[in-house]
Amino acid sequence: xxxxxxHYLIVSALLFCLGLFGVLARRNLLVIYMCLExxxxxxxxxxxxxxxxxxxxxxxxxxxxxxxxAAAEVAVGLALIVALYRKRRTAHVEDLTSLRF
Amino acid sequence: MPAFTDLLFYAFAGLALLFGFLCxxxxxxxxxxxxxxxxxxxxxALAGLFILLHAFFLAAVQVLVxxxxxxxxxxxxxxxxxxxxxxxxxxxxxxxxxxxxxVAAIAGILIRAVVAARxxxxxxxxxxxxxxxxxxxxxxxxxxxxxxSLLLLVGMVGVILxxxxxLK
Numbered sequence: 001x002x003x004x005x006x007h008y009l010i011v012s013a014l015l016f017c018l019g020l021f022g023v024l025a026r027r028n029l030l031v032i033y034m035c036l037e038x039x040x041x042x043x044x045x046x047x048x049x050x051x052x053x054x055x056x057x058x059x060x061x062x063x064x065x066x067x068x069x070a071a072a073e074v075a076v077g078l079a080l081i082v083a084l085y086r087k088r089r090t091a092h093v094e095d096l097t098s099l100r101f
Numbered sequence: 102m103p104a105f106t107d108l109l110f111y112a113f114a115g116l117a118l119l120f121g122f123l124c125x126x127x128x129x130x131x132x133x134x135x136x137x138x139x140x141x142x143x144x145x146a147l148a149g150l151f152i153l154l155h156a157f158f159l160a161a162v163q164v165l166v167x168x169x170x171x172x173x174x175x176x177x178x179x180x181x182x183x184x185x186x187x188x189x190x191x192x193x194x195x196x197x198x199x200x201x202x203x204v205a206a207i208a209g210i211l212i213r214a215v216v217a218a219r220x221x222x223x224x225x226x227x228x229x230x231x232x233x234x235x236x237x238x239x240x241x242x243x244x245x246x247x248x249x250s251l252l253l254l255v256g257m258v259g260v261i262l263x264x265x266x267x268l269k
Contacts, residue, residue, distance in 0.1 A: 025125075070167070075260050
């Protein structure tokens with residue numbers, strides 16, 4: 001069966017849900033951040049699939065910007081994690097409870 | 102006998118899902134380095150899918166920027182922090198089961214929406230080559246392009262500020 005738009009969108013949805021499960025279930029800050037990047041990649045796949053099957057290049061331009069924003073976000077987020085590690089000596093989510101109710 | 106590109110789609114999609122699963126929930130190792138390696142493999146499999154969708158420039162950008170710069174940055178930070186393996190604190194089974202149920206529900210909703218909408222291809226299929234993308238970027242999307250460069254500058258300044266030892 002030739003892969004149509006459906007197939008790509010289902011792959012994108014499954015990857016997104018895998019990333020979401022990782023963000024909810026893992027307890028290491030860096031692994032949570034990596035699963036967030038997985039969710040962004042799944043969204044990129046959906047955008048490129050739509051761009052191809054709707055005869056429109058705008059989806060690919062949006063993906064270009066999403067990749068740029070993700071790169072900048074990763075840089076700032078990792079700087080934050082490093083600064084946090086310097087203060088608290090931990091990268092485990094359950095040790096960071098000062099905002100907990 | 103299906104066409105070779107169809108087999109390639111199933112191969113790349115299967116690999117992307119397998120590596121994504123191993124990045125998220127590896128049964129053999131809970132170390133962040135393993136997750137990072139599998140995320141790199143997932144990104145490369147997704148670049149393969151981009152090529153099947155004729156987005157050649159984006160596939161190259163994905164491998165160069167995402168796999169080649171962003172993930173290397175991740176690995177730098179993982180090595181810098183020198184974390185021991187994520188200890189098995191009391192893994193509250195209820196939390197993981199509830200999270201898994203919520204994610205399965207969201208996956209079900211998304212897949213049913215995709216199957217029910219029955220999207221079809223409209224119009225001629227475009228080729229995502231560098232020239233066509235460049236034309237769009239520099240005419241119709243010029244303002245977001247310039248704003249991106251500003252965003253990268255702001256990100257750089259923020260990172261440098263955040264990594265100072267003490268703020269005088």
